Amino acid sequence: MSVFLKALAVALPLAQAAEIYVSPTGADTAAGTIDAPLQSIQVAVNQATPGDTIYLRKGTYSPSSNIQINKSGTASAPYSLRAYKGEKITIDGEDLPGTPADLDASLPNEDRGIIHVQDAEYWVFSDLVLVNGPYGMYVRDASNNRYERLVTANNYETGFQMQGASSNNTVLYLDSYGNRDPRKNGESADGFACKEGEGEGNLLKGARLWDNVDDGLDLWEFKSAVTIEDTISWGNGFNRWDFTPFEGDGNGFKLGGGDDADIGPANHVITNCFAFNNAKDGFTDNSQPGDFKLTRNTAWNNAKTGFKFGTAAATLTENVSAVNGEKSTSLSDGQVSERNSWDNSADWGNGSFVTVDSELVKGARDADGKIASSSFLVPAFGEEIGARTEWA
Template identity: 60%
Template sequence: MLARSVIFCAWLLGCQGADIFVSPTGGSTEIGSLESPFGSIQKAVDTAQPGDIIFLRGGTYVPSVNIQITKKGTSSARFTIRPYESEKAIIDGENMPGTPSAVGESLANTNRGIFHIQNAAYWQFFDLELKNGPYGIYNRDASNNHFERLVTHDNYETGFQLEGASSNNVVLYLDSYRNRDPRKNGESADGFACKEGSGTGNVLRGARLWDNVDDGLDLWQFGSPVTIEDTIAWGNGVNRWGFSPFEGDGNGFKLGGGSADKLVAGNHIVRNCIAFSNLKKGFIDNGNPGALTIERNTAWDNGDQGFVFKSSKSVLKNNIAAVNGGSSQVSIAGAATSSCNSWNIGGTWNNATFKSVDDPVVKGPRDTGGEIQGSNFLLPTSGTAIGATTL
């Protein structure tokens, strides 16, 4: 995709310390070596020092409480959690508190997330599958962390959430799907969210966010710029769980929000992203009064309008809206400006406009590096450099 030339090498640098091993079959008296692995991820976290790598042996971990991470590393000595070699590590949070909480109940902050990362810094997470937890990843007031090739699905709240004063976190190649929130009947479980904070420098790149009960992506009351690139959201907002009354929104990319007295201006950047087949809108500022940059995105076949920007000072350029529902393809008003978009160019924009409207490739396996496979999906037949591309 367009931003593939940007490589986050700096995240992978730093001095290496000890190797610590954990296994689903380990025990409480083991020493954390390859031959004698811990049985508890939390014990490995508590033991680790900056620069250490925690290797998870293959299998499914079923802790009864979430994993608390509060330590700080440094830019040259990061903590790392990853599977051992090519083994597959799954963490199933079904036995944790809040899975789910009853309708109308609150979920205590400390219980949020299979990994609850708070006041921590310089952690790296790679190639983990997180399911059935009270959130998948919950990163609060925690900065300079790196998350790559994670899968967060079927959690009882948002799959991956940044909150509070969380800065310089990088999330690459996330798959987050079928997350739901029975305690709120679908009001707030998203694929990826930044909520109620003001941290700077946060980046989401190359994510796929699908079939979540609320929105694919939600930047709710997050006042500092978040960069969203090369990300695809589809199928969000459908009541697959029989919630009644159903409270899900169903937007692909919701870029603000909050009550009238809590709206904050977040100057987010959304570039080379695709929203398709979501229940409601493709991209919406949702009351955000900031100045958003919305470049080369595509909204196709969503249930409502493709782009709705009526509250912000956004600049929309080189985007495509086609085959969406609603009374019109877009609603651009107020201080928002648009140029070189499909609705500015005019003409007919329908399925025949694109080289392909078949989505199996973008929904299929990722490539060996974790990126979404390239295809002709929603590329204009004209060859015009407009809209998003996976190539």
């Protein structure tokens, strides 16, 4: 085949990719163009073919059934579902089933999530706000997808949940907060969770997880590695909804857990993350076996323990633990601890940091999606340990 024909063969699929437009004021009998948008996101999803981009125009969408994503693109022709040119998009799930489900009720799998991604690969989701749903983003048995600059807030279960056989997913710059689960009195609504499955190559980077009724991050019964970088978790596990009895936990980073028959080893990697002001521990293996690596993380002002590892074979390097309510660390003999704040005789308190003003990390993100740079919890005396928001 000539060079020209080879180039044409590559270009043709790209040329055939379409743009489909949706607006809250559109009509599903319309052409789906920018001047004649559809109204239903699901109709646009159903019409799309690999390589297509679905653009959502500004406003609030209030579907009565959740958005089902169950077909796959390819590496060279992924689907894309995104806001149009910086416009603010909110998908409000209040009218979906299970908002909330009754106390102790079971929520059917197909009803989970405002956006329900299952058995689907090569999708890109970006710049969407998902609120008041039975989960915000729910991902099951879905791999090779990218989720960027999403907000999952005030949902009736976990804000962003991934489970089952899900690999090679990237979650960038997620904000997930205020998620709660009345049907369980707060037992399992986390900011971000990988649960009940196996996968590899999954990355969570640059997330903020706060004021969720259970844990900020939960890797319950997820048996393979998850890489977590540049993520902040605070204020989780407090009963802001007057649940009686209250079942929430409140760890910043719960890196495993489950029944003995289902727990399995995992090799999680946690780098440059913050846990502060949580109701329980900052970082914990929660009885999860595996080979964990924690490097340059900071646990500050959590109610119980900063770093709690008793089962995993964790290597903890250049981490900082300070001003936690019960103890700095709880480490079994199987852990490797090197050049951490607790490995010397220094007593770390609030004065050990340039600033403990947490408002510095709670404001608007930068235009590229990163958490705004600051000196929050930077060691005051030049020690090259602990997490930073002074991004390289």
